[in-house]
Amino acid sequence: xxxxxxxxxxxxxxxxxxxxxxxxxxxxxxxxxxxxxxxxxxxxxxxxxxxxxxxxxxxxxxxxxxxxxxxxxxxxxxxxxxxxxxxxxxxxxxxxxxxxxxxxxxxxxxxxxxxxxxxxxxxxxxxxxxxxxxxxxxxxxxxxxxxxxxxxxxxxxxxxxxxxxxxxxxxxxxxxxxxxxxxxxxxxxxxxxxxxxxxxxxxxxxxxxxxxxxxxxxxxxxxxxxxxxxxxxxxxxxxxxxxxxxxxxxxxxxxxxxxxxxxxxxxxxxxxxxxxxxxxxxxxxxxxxxxxxxxxxxxxxxxxxxxxxxxxx
Amino acid sequence: xxxxxxxxxxxxxxxxxxxxxxxxxxxxxxxxxxxxxxxxxxxxxxxxxxxxxxxxxxxxxxxxxxxxxxxxxxxxxxxxxxxxxxxxxxxxxxxxxxxxxxxxxxxxxxxxxxxxxxxxxxxxxxxxxxxxxxxxxxxxxxxxxxxxxxxxxxxxxxxxxxxxxxxxxxxxxxxxxxxxxxxxxxxxxxxxxxxxxxxxxxxxxxxxxxxxxxxxxxxxxxxxxxxxxxxxxxxxxxxxxxxxxxxxxxxxxxxxxxxxxxxxxxxxxxxxxxxxxxxxxxxxxxxxxxxx
Numbered sequence: 001x002x003x004x005x006x007x008x009x010x011x012x013x014x015x016x017x018x019x020x021x022x023x024x025x026x027x028x029x030x031x032x033x034x035x036x037x038x039x040x041x042x043x044x045x046x047x048x049x050x051x052x053x054x055x056x057x058x059x060x061x062x063x064x065x066x067x068x069x070x071x072x073x074x075x076x077x078x079x080x081x082x083x084x085x086x087x088x089x090x091x092x093x094x095x096x097x098x099x100x101x102x103x104x105x106x107x108x109x110x111x112x113x114x115x116x117x118x119x120x121x122x123x124x125x126x127x128x129x130x131x132x133x134x135x136x137x138x139x140x141x142x143x144x145x146x147x148x149x150x151x152x153x154x155x156x157x158x159x160x161x162x163x164x165x166x167x168x169x170x171x172x173x174x175x176x177x178x179x180x181x182x183x184x185x186x187x188x189x190x191x192x193x194x195x196x197x198x199x200x201x202x203x204x205x206x207x208x209x210x211x212x213x214x215x216x217x218x219x220x221x222x223x224x225x226x227x228x229x230x231x232x233x234x235x236x237x238x239x240x241x242x243x244x245x246x247x248x249x250x251x252x253x254x255x256x257x258x259x260x261x262x263x264x265x266x267x268x269x270x271x272x273x274x275x276x277x278x279x280x281x282x283x284x285x286x287x288x289x290x291x292x293x294x295x296x297x298x299x300x301x302x303x304x305x306x307x308x309x310x311x312x313x
Numbered sequence: 314x315x316x317x318x319x320x321x322x323x324x325x326x327x328x329x330x331x332x333x334x335x336x337x338x339x340x341x342x343x344x345x346x347x348x349x350x351x352x353x354x355x356x357x358x359x360x361x362x363x364x365x366x367x368x369x370x371x372x373x374x375x376x377x378x379x380x381x382x383x384x385x386x387x388x389x390x391x392x393x394x395x396x397x398x399x400x401x402x403x404x405x406x407x408x409x410x411x412x413x414x415x416x417x418x419x420x421x422x423x424x425x426x427x428x429x430x431x432x433x434x435x436x437x438x439x440x441x442x443x444x445x446x447x448x449x450x451x452x453x454x455x456x457x458x459x460x461x462x463x464x465x466x467x468x469x470x471x472x473x474x475x476x477x478x479x480x481x482x483x484x485x486x487x488x489x490x491x492x493x494x495x496x497x498x499x500x501x502x503x504x505x506x507x508x509x510x511x512x513x514x515x516x517x518x519x520x521x522x523x524x525x526x527x528x529x530x531x532x533x534x535x536x537x538x539x540x541x542x543x544x545x546x547x548x549x550x551x552x553x554x555x556x557x558x559x560x561x562x563x564x565x566x567x568x569x570x571x572x573x574x575x576x577x578x579x580x581x582x583x584x585x586x587x588x589x590x591x592x593x594x595x596x597x598x599x600x601x602x603x604x605x
Contacts, residue, residue, distance in 0.1 A: 066482075067482070067502065068482055157506055157507040157509075157523060158512070158516075158519055158523075160523070160526070161518075161519045161522035161523055161526065162516065162518070162519040162522070165519070196516070200512070200515045200516075201512055201515055201516045201519065202511075202512070203507050203509060203511045203512045203519075203520070203523070204358055204467065204468075204507075204511040205467045205471065205506070205507035206467060206468075206471035206472055207471065207507075209471060209472045210471050210472060210473060210481070210482075223358075223361065223362060223365075226362040227362060227363065227364070227365065230362065230363055237515075238514045238515045239514075239515045242359065242514050242515070243359050243360075243362040243363050244363065246356070246357070246359040246360060246363075247356075247359070247360050247363040247364070247367075249354075250353060250354045250356065250360060250371070254351075254353040254354065255322045255325070255353065255354045256322035256323070256326070256354050256357075258322070258323070258326045258327050261514075262514060265514040266514065276517075279555070279556070280552055280553060280556070283552065283555070283593055284327065284552055284593070287591050287592070287593055288591050289327055289328070289329075289552065289591050289593070290327070291326035291327050292326065296325075298350060298351055298352065298353060299350040299351035300351040300421075301353075303351075303374070303421035303422075303423075304353045304371065304374075306420060306421060307367070307370050307371065307374070307417055307418075307421070308367065310417055310420075311364060311366060311367045311370065311417065313363070313364055313367055
């Protein structure tokens with residue numbers, strides 16, 4: 001017998017959410033969604049959540065179990081029972097609950113809309129279909145598997161502190177068009193995606209990779225857009241300057257010159273940006289934490305430079 | 314125990330106390346480190362933004378150097394650990410890609426074979442049966458009464474298929490080490506979250522907010538100090554703590570330690586010997602707790 005500790009919320013009856021416990025015998029083979037249905041059908045008909053396909057295709061039943069988002073229909077209930085015989089169920093994070101485990105997806109969809117999630121070819125439509133080679137399709141294969149379940153959005157560390165971030169799902173969807181051989185707006189897209197709230201605000205935590213129930217794995221897609229943005233010369237922002245400065249630093253010495261990177265990242269003519277670096281710089285200097293002024297190269301740095309040359313960097 | 318030590322750049326730069334305390338820990342435990350002086354920066358997941366093949370070539374070169382030394386590789390930075398494992402995965406799972414990478418390395422006299430050496434974070438080494446046994450034998454000054462909160466760093470945990478921890482949502486490796494050192498582990502939700510450092514140049518407010526939330530969570534859970542295995546997390550949580558204070562209405566001041574500092578403290582080294590006086594947030598309160 002397992003205890004399901006479920007976060008309940010019904011603003012029509014009570015302003016604050018609360019936890020309610022249900023005891024359930026998890027029979028062999030029951031998915032978490034089967035367990036939720038059993039609770040709803042036999043213990044409390046008012047228990048509210050979204051569901052549809054039961055086959056990890058529709059993306060409706062994403063919830064938080066034991067603090068992390070997942071698709072309820074894709075996981076065995078028994079596998080989620082903790083040592084104390086409980087499973088904690090909560091609504092997805094970073095979105096407002098409507099009732100129990102159902103949340104308001106409006107900000108999620110608004111951000112998908114923002115990235116223009118449709119093909120924008122330059123030429124007129126051909127009489128027949130637009131063809132792609134297997135190699136061209138492979139570039140967008142993973143991102144096209146996204147089922148918009150919101151699991152990545154829920155656990156994104158940046159969205160927890162900054163609503164302006166487009167978030168992993170919208171950015172993964174953006175990669176699907178940025179690297180689509182049939183699309184004609186690559187440059188415009190990466191320019192938009194390089195603005196505040198876009199690709200360079202991703203903090204590399206890879207929570208989205210961990211939570212994604214499909215091969216879409218947004219963090220990897222975000223990195224692919226970054227590479228395209230740099231290739232396209234969209235470099236007038238701190239994120240791009242940081243990547244270029246970092247890469248240049250390793251080329252010249254084999255290691256990172258921490259004195260130069262912050263300055264080059266904010267821009268050497270950005271007086272305010274440079275001024276903002278002063279407090280932490282001085283603080284570290286007076287503590288003796290500033291990196292050595294004369295940056296030392298690694299042994300055999302010539303081999304590193306040769307690798308850069310060979311790869312046209 | 315003898316390993317090839319991949320120091321990473323930050324332990325030689327802004328967090329030299331990490332390098333110092335790593336060598337003291339090794340000395341106290343009888344572990345031999347051979348520094349990989351010709352290994353390049355791992356790229357921190359940033360060089361790969363510019364050129365993924367370049368990042369993999371540089372890291373495969375590092376792995377090849379460890380193979381030449383015939384030593385398992387040890388990192389002291391969560392980011393280095395995650396990035397080297399990522400390259401190892403890219404190259405080991407695609408024979409054609411491995412050949413392409415090796416063609417780049419060939420002229421420099423290196424060849425990455427794969428499967429010959431292990432890539433482990435120092436915390437993973439200490440967490441092995443042999444490492445834990447060594448710690449038990451060598452602890453001279455148990456850290457009794459010190460409530461210690463782990464901050465793992467994203468790259469040693471996620472993606473989980475590259476992690477050496479069994480349960481990346483609820484890891485216990487660092488806490489097991491704390492217990493052997495005599496300290497009391499503090500479990501709190503934010504210990505597996507991001508410190509915000511990767512976006513400190515792009516979105517400062519969000520970065521500090523992430524770090525601040527983690528610190529508040531640790532302090533509210535009763536921590537006397539936060540211990541991390543990542544020098545980038547250390548910079549975010551320690552060097553920027555005054556900025557974090559300004560942003561958060563709920564102030565909190567908590568010392569941040571590198572894992573090797575905590576280990577070496579228990580081995581009997583003084584806080585000065587471990588460079589703890591160079592931290593932005595004072596660690597003197599910890600000495601008082603340990604003196605009680």
